[in-house]
Amino acid sequence: MAKTALITGVTGQDGSYLSEFLLAKGYEVHGIIRRSSVDYRERIAHLEGTPHFHLHYADMSDSMSLVKLVGKVMPDEIYNLAAQSHVQVSFDAPEFTADVDAVGVLRVLEAVRTNHLEKTCKIYQASTSELYGKVEEVPQSETTPFHPYSPYAVAKLYGYWIIKEYREAYDMFCCSGILFNHESERRGETFVTRKITLAAARIAQGKQKCLYLGNLDSLRDWGYAKDYVECMWLILQHKTPEDFVIATGVQHSVREFATLAFHHAGIELRWEGQGIEEKGIVENLTPTLSSREGVKVGDVVVAVSPDFYRPTDVVNLLGDPSKAKRELGWNPQTTSFEQLVELMVTHDMKKVAADDAAAEVRKVNLAEFLEKGIDK
Ligand code: NAP
Ligand code: G4F
DSSP, X not given: OOOEEEEETTTSHHHHHHHHHHHHTTOEEEEEEOOOSSOOOGGGTTXXXXXXXXXXXXXXXXXXXXXXXXXXXXXXXXXXXXXXXXXXXXXXXXHHHHIIIXXXXXXXXXXXXXXXXXXXXXXXXXXXXXXXXXXXXXXXXXXXXXXXXXXXXXXXXXXXXXXXXXXXXXXXXXXEEEEOOEEOTTSOTTSHHHHHHHHHHHHHTTSOSOEEESOTTOEXXXXXXXXXXXXXXXXXXXXXXXXXXXXXXXXXXXXXXXXXXXXXXXXXXXXXXXXXGOEEEEEEEOHXXXXXXXXXXXXXXXXXXGGGOOSSOOOBOOBOOHHIIIXXXXXXXXXXXXXXXXXXXXXXXXXXXXXXXXXXXXXXXXXXXXXXXXXX
């Protein structure tokens, strides 16, 4: 019989890829959506209306909605991906972040227990490398001590421990995937990678002048989201409930990401200055771009804005995926960093070029917001 999965956060980057992955495996997939005035579900629009894909209204801050939905769907597997997932936003909305990212996990666990499914329903919790925060060792593995360094990470730490507690106290099959940063052409536009690839595409096409960033020295272990959702599933198929680090084992700085992204957009950058004064300047353009108006050699196309510095920043994430490789048979090198940057820029070059006139107005407004430092 086909298995039934319930995904919280189905409209997000990971939720959309995981839905595709589980549908391809023959699952009946149910997803939680929340009411929004615009009701814009871009990432899953292509799945809506397909026979084995179902959407339900509920909210991570509403226990009763979760209890009722779990009782109705009776899932074999729950993938708890819903979260206020932006680290910088968690400094602005710490209480909301704690409610959804910490207590929300408890609500899911209790919804399963209330419906007496604790012996049949497996639960995957979307945990994070942000738990390592002010890192105590490099690289980070399942045994590295945690040192959360943002309201987001503190909330996620509760989620991690309550999953472990219910596993031991009630013998439930619930596990955390400690995932390092994973990106894609569906990544939210205010995370640093997508902010860069979209800006590089707009600048190359004369639709934005300059990209403002925060800490260029920050180091991340960036993987491809499509590769990572497979691990969520593998973790729940493992013989015993265990936590796993999912990462590539390769590290790059924000500056390196930007240099490569602009390269794929046809712009070679050189970097001048330090700290807040650092700038990315156009050193060279591909011949097709040289003929365009807008961007030219010598232009400052990347600058640093203190608006994007965080009160406390996590600056040295590098994962050790040995356990996932060994026990799940997962290949952390399926998509390389170079391939990831190229596929994101290629996508965004087409997206920016294809925008119609009406959408263009919105994009130019967004570009102005980005330049004025209003976004995160
Ligand atoms: P994302 O794109 O920001 O998606 C977050 C999802 O959570 C969206 O579907 C969002 O719904 C939903 N959500 C937020 N608040 C909710 C609420 N109160 N009730 C119901 N749904 C709510 O995040 P992602 O990148 O896919 O990440 C998925 C999960 O993995 C998150 O828990 C994140 O913290 C964690 N994680 C991500 C990474 C990464 O690098 N991507 C790494 C480690 C861990 P709306 O569309 O309605 O906003
Ligand atoms: O892209 P980011 O916002 O991702 P961050 O903070 O690492 O969080 C993401 O990955 C976590 C896994 O480690 C997830 F748990 C979390 O949900 C989310 O998906 O920032 C990456 C780095 C940071 O050090 C930040 O300070 O880039 C630096 N950065 C520099 N300039 C910037 C910017 N980040 C953003 N968002 N915007 C900037 O202009």
